[in-house]
Structure formats: C-alpha cells, structure tokens
Amino acid sequence: MGEKVEIKPYTGAAGGWGSVKGLASIGRREQSGPGVIAELARQNKAGGFQCVSCAWGKPEHPHPFEFCENGAKATAWELARFRVTPDFFRQHSLTELQNWRDHDLEQAGRLTHPMRFDAATDRYIAVSWEEAFADIGAKLKTYDPTKAIFYTSGRAALETSYMWQLLARMYGSQNLPDSSNMCHETTSVGLKACIGSPVGTITLEDYTKCDAIFYFGQNPGTNSPRFLHDLRACAKRGVEIVVFNPLRERGLERFTDPQNPVEMATNTSTNIATQYHQVKAGGDIAAMMGIVKHVVRLDDESGGQVIDHAFIAEHTKGFDAVAAKARETGWDEIERESGLTQGALEAAGAVYARSKAAICVYGMGLTQHVHGIANLQMLVNLMLLRGNVGRPGAGFGPVRGHSNVQGQRTVGISEKPELVPLDQLARQFDFEPPRALGWDTVATCEAVARREAKAFLGLGGNFARAIPDTATMEPAWRDLDLVVNIATKLNRTHLWPGRTTYLLPCLGRIELDQQASGPQTVTMEDSFSRIYGSLGRVAPAAETLLSEPAIVAGIAKATLAANPTIDWNAWVGDYGLVRDAIEATWPDLFARFNDRLEVPGGFWKGNPATHREWKTASGRAEFNVPEVMSAAGFDDSDGKFRLVTLRSNDQFNTTIYGYDDRFRGIKGTREVAMMNRQDMAALGVADGDSVDLVGAHGENGSTRVAGLRVVAYNIPRGCIGGYYPECNALIPIAHHAIESHVPAAKTVPVRVEKTA
Known part of the structure; x- marks a missing residue:
C-alpha cells in the first residue's frame, strides 16, 4: 500500500494538536497554497461559503475559525492544485484505474474537461459541452422515462436540486434516489x-x-x-x-x-x-x-x-x-x-x-x-x-451527513409523490408530472442488477461505491445504456462505464460562479432546518468548467420540448430566478427567499412539531409498542457476527483523505477487522492475524472481503468493526430497513474465516 502500518492505542483527546497536525498534513498533501487559509476564514459565515462537508449548524455569532479538521480537509481537497486533464486519461485506461485505491483516484486532482468513454481504447476522451449535451439529450429521448435514474448527492445546492427534480419530472421520471436513501x-x-x-x-x-x-x-x-x-x-x-x-x-x-x-x-x-x-x-x-x-x-x-x-x-x-x-x-x-x-x-x-x-x-x-x-x-x-x-x-x-442532504428533500428530490407538491408544479410549469412511486436507492440497485434500468444520471457523489453489494453492482453498471456523472473529482463510480458514458466536470462550491448577472450565490439547509447563502470567490480550477445549474440546464434544453413557462438560460444567468421559482412552489417555507440569503445563522423554515402541531394521521x-427488541433483523446465535461499518478520522463518506484513523490508533491501512478479544480467543485468532469476512445473508453467502488484519478492540462481543465503503460488498441489497429501505450497514451478518 505504500504507507507504514502502525496500530497502537490512542491516548489523546479529540481535537487539540492532533487536529492541527491533521490540517497541516492535508495542506501539504494537496499543495493547496496560502489561498486556503483565506478561504477557511470565510467558511460557514455570512457572506462566505458553506462547508462542503457535514450539515452541522452555523451559529449566528461564529468562532473566529468556524471550521473543523474534516471541514478544512474538504476545503483543501476541493482547492487542490492537481488536475485531471485529457492527458491523464491518455496515460491511464479505466482497467488500470480500477486497481487504484479510492484515495488515489481523488488525489489525482480536479477534473477539467467534459469527457466521453471510448470503449475501443478503454479511456475517456475529451468532447465539447455542446456535443455531450446533444448526445445525452438524443439518447434520453429514446428511453421509457420510468427506466431512467436521476441521482442526487447531498452536496448539490437547493437551486441545482430544484432544477434537477424539475428536469427529471418534466422528462417523465420520478426515479430520484439521493444520499438520504442511504442514511437518514x-x-x-x-x-x-x-x-x-x-x-x-x-x-x-x-x-x-x-x-x-x-x-x-x-x-x-x-x-x-x-x-x-x-x-x-x-x-x-x-x-x-x-x-x-x-x-x-x-x-x-x-x-x-x-x-x-x-x-x-x-x-x-x-x-x-x-x-x-x-x-x-x-x-x-x-x-x-x-x-x-x-x-x-x-x-x-x-x-x-x-x-x-x-x-x-x-x-x-x-x-x-x-x-x-x-x-x-x-x-x-x-x-x-x-x-x-x-x-x-x-x-x-x-x-x-x-x-x-x-x-x-x-x-x-x-x-x-x-x-x-x-x-x-x-x-x-x-x-x-x-x-x-x-x-x-x-x-x-x-x-445529518452531507451538507445539503436535508435541503434537497425540501425542494423536491424524492421518489415519493406524496412528499412533493406535484399539483403546484403542474400549475406553475404547465406540465403533467409523473404520479407513480419512483425508485429509491435500493430499488435503483435492484433495477440495475436485473438490467431493467436504462440510464443513470448522477448529480455528484460516488453512487456505485456507496451502495451495498458492490461486487454485484459494479459489473451490472456496464449494462446500462447511458451513464452521466457530474463531478469535481475522479472516483470509483466513474470507472464502471455503461455503453455510452459521460464525465462532466463542474465548479466547486468554493469557486467563483460568474454568470450573466454577476457572481452567483447558492443555498443549502442544515440539520436544524436553517437555510444559508454560500458565495464562492476562488478562481475556478479550469476555464472549461461549468456550474452545476448550467450543466443541468444544458441537459434539459437538449432533452425536453420547449416550455414557455421556464427559461433555462435565464435561470443559469441569475440563480435568484430559481429561488423565485422555489418560493412560488413552497411559499410558506421560502417567503422572501432572495431577501434572506445572508441572515446570520441562516433563516429557519419552520417545523410544526416544534410548536406541538402534530401532522400525523x-x-x-x-407511541408505538415495539414488536422486536433487536434492530439487527437476523439471528446471530449460530456463529454470525454483527459487522458495523465505520468511517475513519481521515475520510468523509466515500472520500478518503488519508490512512490515519487517529482516534482508533490505526495508521497506514483500512484493511482491518476490529474484534473483541474474547471473540478472538474463541475463534483462535490473535491480534495481527489475517482473516476474511464472509457474507452470511442468503444470496450474499459467498461474498467475502479478504485479507483483513485483526485488531483487538474495545467492542461488544459478537460485533466487528470494519471500514466503509470497503466492506460494502458484504451488505446484500435485500438487507435494508423495513419501510425506509436504508441499507442496514450497522448490523451486517458475517462470518469470520482465518486466512491460512
């Protein structure tokens, strides 16, 4: 792997000098330059930009430095000096890149040009934006819209998310899975x-x-x-x-x-x-x-x-x-x-x-x-x-995790028709939106696995890496007819192309988004239902980048029939017009939206339950009487363990910043199984031994994650800790929460096999 593996108990506190050292290391690694320090001073403040990492609230009276170690890592990661140009793909085939680690793929740097996958050379090649939009639109017109998927990462702003759900519904699809399907x-x-x-x-x-x-x-x-x-x-x-x-x-x-x-x-x-x-x-x-x-x-x-x-x-x-x-x-x-x-x-x-x-x-x-x-x-x-x-x-x-995962639901990113004011959208934009239940994340995986889905369009994120049963899903991805990924950096999802595949690079939130009416502000909602403006000012990583709203509009114009109620070009030129449309759709939540972008601490959209107004049946x-005492959903009395998938101190979701999980005392590797010492003794394994974790759930019974180093850890008997997303292969698609369909990644049934 290249890193020196060192595992020993961590005795310090969270924060402190360890966080300072963590910040320094990411700055050196990314070669981000002194501009990062100036941007960190603006992070999570009125008039500045909102962190691209988590959705924690931004106080009305912020600290001098209103960011954490991971938030600073996310900023440095986005402002890295490295670039992934067309030359990069001339040097590296997708088959080769599939052997790269998650960290190394994103470490390669910011994407700079729109690209199309060329199967003959197994490489991405540069194309013009016009060519990409025209081809995407032409192909989408040939599909049954109910077989096309419009995924949304939790980082996309309210304006982009609103445009995305409108594009999907005007096209005829209610397949709008998002990060919330996987988490909350x-x-x-x-x-x-x-x-x-x-x-x-x-x-x-x-x-x-x-x-x-x-x-x-x-x-x-x-x-x-x-x-x-x-x-x-x-x-x-x-x-x-x-x-x-x-x-x-x-x-x-x-x-x-x-x-x-x-x-x-x-x-x-x-x-x-x-x-x-x-x-x-x-x-x-x-x-x-x-x-x-x-x-x-x-x-x-x-x-x-x-x-x-x-x-x-x-x-x-x-x-x-x-x-x-x-x-x-x-x-x-x-x-x-x-x-x-x-x-x-x-x-x-x-x-x-x-x-x-x-x-x-x-x-x-x-x-x-x-x-x-x-x-x-x-x-x-x-x-x-x-x-x-x-x-x-x-x-x-x-x-919440992603910085705007809650807000996206607020502006219509949902596969559930009852959660979206479809009648209002129909009146506002003079079209008939789909009314049937769409595909969430689990249904999307099932549709891709059985080769029913035709197209996948991803607004950010690393969907194919974040989902369960990756060993099944990655090869199934190749049978999609169209794959479109909008992204800032290369990740593993981009390495599993469909028959036609586009990789479209976008501006990051911290970068200057200059449009016809001037620099543009975007907005997001935190875990406390408060909404904030975010203004980037750093020079874009490349002149060839488009903003997320511009990319969504480009696909929409190439795909949809002209509609006099919506001027996509005007929306791209002035995001305030998008906010006016959001306010028209949800007047109670977004009253005076454009006037409240810079309210210190954000403006609150309200919550009836906070006032003891119960919008229940x-x-x-x-109250509900529990029918079970265990949330696991399986019997572990026959030698099964409960695998708990975890994030390290050096990652955010599928983004791996490095290999130092400082608080758990694990450095230089992510290939570990954290086990209780009594369980280890019962199995005859010692600290430092190598084991395989093997799926123990029906159709996933032969799936394994091999060669994990056993780490003796303070964890309850019958439980094992392992890193996400490396252990996702062990989670069957069918192993999910009843009703909500969230992948059950905190109690995954596995068996342990000692490696010879």
Whole structure:
C-alpha cells in the first residue's frame, strides 16, 4: 500500500494538536497554497461559503475559525492544485484505474474537461459541452422515462436540486434516489409517522437550554467535529450526557478545543460523556426499553410524579400500551438484547427521570438497521414519556451527513409523490408530472442488477461505491445504456462505464460562479432546518468548467420540448430566478427567499412539531409498542457476527483523505477487522492475524472481503468493526430497513474465516 502500518492505542483527546497536525498534513498533501487559509476564514459565515462537508449548524455569532479538521480537509481537497486533464486519461485506461485505491483516484486532482468513454481504447476522451449535451439529450429521448435514474448527492445546492427534480419530472421520471436513501430515510419515515415531522425538531440554540443529552449511534469526532464545541459547552455547564454506542469514540469521551489557548497550552481537555454505555450493535431498542421501564416504575412508585401525564393526555395516543409493554418486558431479555446490565440502564433512566429538558441525538447507528423504524419509534416513546418535544431545550437532534442532504428533500428530490407538491408544479410549469412511486436507492440497485434500468444520471457523489453489494453492482453498471456523472473529482463510480458514458466536470462550491448577472450565490439547509447563502470567490480550477445549474440546464434544453413557462438560460444567468421559482412552489417555507440569503445563522423554515402541531394521521404524537427488541433483523446465535461499518478520522463518506484513523490508533491501512478479544480467543485468532469476512445473508453467502488484519478492540462481543465503503460488498441489497429501505450497514451478518 505504500504507507507504514502502525496500530497502537490512542491516548489523546479529540481535537487539540492532533487536529492541527491533521490540517497541516492535508495542506501539504494537496499543495493547496496560502489561498486556503483565506478561504477557511470565510467558511460557514455570512457572506462566505458553506462547508462542503457535514450539515452541522452555523451559529449566528461564529468562532473566529468556524471550521473543523474534516471541514478544512474538504476545503483543501476541493482547492487542490492537481488536475485531471485529457492527458491523464491518455496515460491511464479505466482497467488500470480500477486497481487504484479510492484515495488515489481523488488525489489525482480536479477534473477539467467534459469527457466521453471510448470503449475501443478503454479511456475517456475529451468532447465539447455542446456535443455531450446533444448526445445525452438524443439518447434520453429514446428511453421509457420510468427506466431512467436521476441521482442526487447531498452536496448539490437547493437551486441545482430544484432544477434537477424539475428536469427529471418534466422528462417523465420520478426515479430520484439521493444520499438520504442511504442514511437518514429512516428518520423521514419514522419521525414523520410518529410526530408528523420528517426532520429534527430542535435548533442549535436548544443546546444552550437543555440539561440532559441522550446520545445514540453517532460519532462527532469523525463525522461532525464542530458539534464538539457545543457538546463541550454543555459539559462545562453541567449537562448530563448519556452515550449509547458500540465503540468508545474519543470525541464522546473528551475534547481539547483547538480554539481555546489554555487547553492547547496545557494539553488539557473537557470530559464529554457522564455515562458511556457500549450497547450491542442493534441493541438500542432494548436499551431504550430499559430506560422506559425504569421511568415507568419510578412513576408508578411516586403516584404519577415522573411521567408528564398532562402532556400525554393532551398531545399523544398509545401511551398505555407502551407502559404495559415496559412493565411486562423482563430484564433478562433487555440485558441479553442490549448487552447492558439492569444497573447501567437504571442509571441512565435516573438521569432521564430527573432532567427538565432533554435532547436525543442520533445518527446512522440508529437508522441503518433492518428494524431502524422500530429504533426511531422507541426513541419517540422515550421522548414523549416526559414531554420532551416542542419546548425549549428538548427534542430530536438527528445529525445529518452531507451538507445539503436535508435541503434537497425540501425542494423536491424524492421518489415519493406524496412528499412533493406535484399539483403546484403542474400549475406553475404547465406540465403533467409523473404520479407513480419512483425508485429509491435500493430499488435503483435492484433495477440495475436485473438490467431493467436504462440510464443513470448522477448529480455528484460516488453512487456505485456507496451502495451495498458492490461486487454485484459494479459489473451490472456496464449494462446500462447511458451513464452521466457530474463531478469535481475522479472516483470509483466513474470507472464502471455503461455503453455510452459521460464525465462532466463542474465548479466547486468554493469557486467563483460568474454568470450573466454577476457572481452567483447558492443555498443549502442544515440539520436544524436553517437555510444559508454560500458565495464562492476562488478562481475556478479550469476555464472549461461549468456550474452545476448550467450543466443541468444544458441537459434539459437538449432533452425536453420547449416550455414557455421556464427559461433555462435565464435561470443559469441569475440563480435568484430559481429561488423565485422555489418560493412560488413552497411559499410558506421560502417567503422572501432572495431577501434572506445572508441572515446570520441562516433563516429557519419552520417545523410544526416544534410548536406541538402534530401532522400525523391521528393529529397526535404517537407511541408505538415495539414488536422486536433487536434492530439487527437476523439471528446471530449460530456463529454470525454483527459487522458495523465505520468511517475513519481521515475520510468523509466515500472520500478518503488519508490512512490515519487517529482516534482508533490505526495508521497506514483500512484493511482491518476490529474484534473483541474474547471473540478472538474463541475463534483462535490473535491480534495481527489475517482473516476474511464472509457474507452470511442468503444470496450474499459467498461474498467475502479478504485479507483483513485483526485488531483487538474495545467492542461488544459478537460485533466487528470494519471500514466503509470497503466492506460494502458484504451488505446484500435485500438487507435494508423495513419501510425506509436504508441499507442496514450497522448490523451486517458475517462470518469470520482465518486466512491460512
């Protein structure tokens, strides 16, 4: 691999000098130049640009440096000096590039020219924009629109996303899978059914008002490091932070604030978690049931003084059945399924019982399971028990990944017709949009695998690498008739061409987007339903690049019949016109859209559940009795392990910045299997041995990820940690959350085979 492999326990805190060194290393690696420092000063601030990494909120009064290690890496990565020109592809065939690592593909640099795959030479060759658009449009006109897929990465801005869904629907397709399908669709389905809101109910300010945080299945040190500042502030003022996570993640243990001179000078840190419970992967339903059971018992013993009975009577339905289920569920079952003791869960329940305002934070550790919806329902049960929804300092805080993954849903990126105001779009643009259910990510994979899909158009992202069962999906990609990828950098998806394939390079968010009316601002929505403007000013990586809206418009003009209600050229010349159209489609959410682009801290689009308005079928917030105590969806009593796929400190989603997972003490490799020492002894393997992980789920039974180095790790028995996306081959397409169809990547059934 070229890197020196070094594995030893990490003893430092999250943040601190380790983060500073991480920033310095990425700057050297990318040769980004001094301009990166100037841009970092503008990052996540009014009048600046919004981070291309995670969707954490941007405060009204920002820090001097309102970025984290990973956010700075993302900025340096986008502003790298390296370029992938037509000469690069003359030197490298796609067959050769398929042997490159994910890191090395993106490290090659920014794409500069529109390219078409040439099967005769196995290479991409340069074409003009006009030629690319004309050919894409001509081919799209020959397909059944219901067989064409319009995928959206979570980075695309609101303006681009709105244009993209309009292009797809005017064409006749409702196949609009997106990043949310892979990560947080369980929230969209589960929360909406229970409280009428498909998103979190809190704002960033609520972290200044809570007195308890219950934290499930999310790792801020790697996935959302700016969150650590808010957690540190909470810890400093005595907020009790109760964590449930299979691995002990350093960011949830202690944090050294890089912007605090005293902590940096003295190498001191702030403890974060007041309780840390290493729940068995998939065991959160049982863990939450244990908390609920304890709170119900305390309420019974106190004559009704612990549970908020007034709130329950006025605002909810189904409480009595859940309370009865809690009373009758035995501690033996709760302990077995959660992997935690009665005493530990009662200690957590005691915190909840005495808190006045609690926030529940969660991530994909809750959503990416077969019974992920049951996880969300149990979380709602817990919060409704004491009225912790719709009041200051209390509510649901799902932590999103991509910087605009939530916003894209707001402006129509959805395969579900009931989530989009199709009648309004029909009136506004004088066309009849499709009304049938489209393909989400899982349905897209199934359609590609059975060779039903004809075309895949990807607005950013690395779809073929991010999805499950990559060993099946990559060769199936070649049977697509048309593949179009809009991207800033080369990634593995681009190496699996269809019969006709285009690679279209676009401007990055940090770059100057100069159009007919001047420099253009784009917008995005964070995890707290707040919307921000973002203005790039760095010179583009190449004069040949087009903006994402310009590329979408180019495809639309070549594909669709002329429509007097929409002037694609005018929209490209002035994104404010796109925002006017968005406001016309959703007047309540986007009133005075263009006037509010630079509101410090963003403008809030609103959330009925925050005001205790329940947009559910019953008109009330709904308790649900859990039908299972494990979210895993399979029996692991016959030698199966629960594989938990993880991100490292040196990556964001499928982008691999390097090979140093600092907080886990793993350097120089990603080919590891993190195992419990007792499991290792039972299998007869030692730290440093080589093993294969083999799929243990029906049709995926022969799939394996070979040659992984065993790392003895503090992880519950029966669980294994492995990196995403390298372990995606082990996730069957059919192994997904019931109802929401999110790939169940946090409890993947595998077996372990020792390598000879």
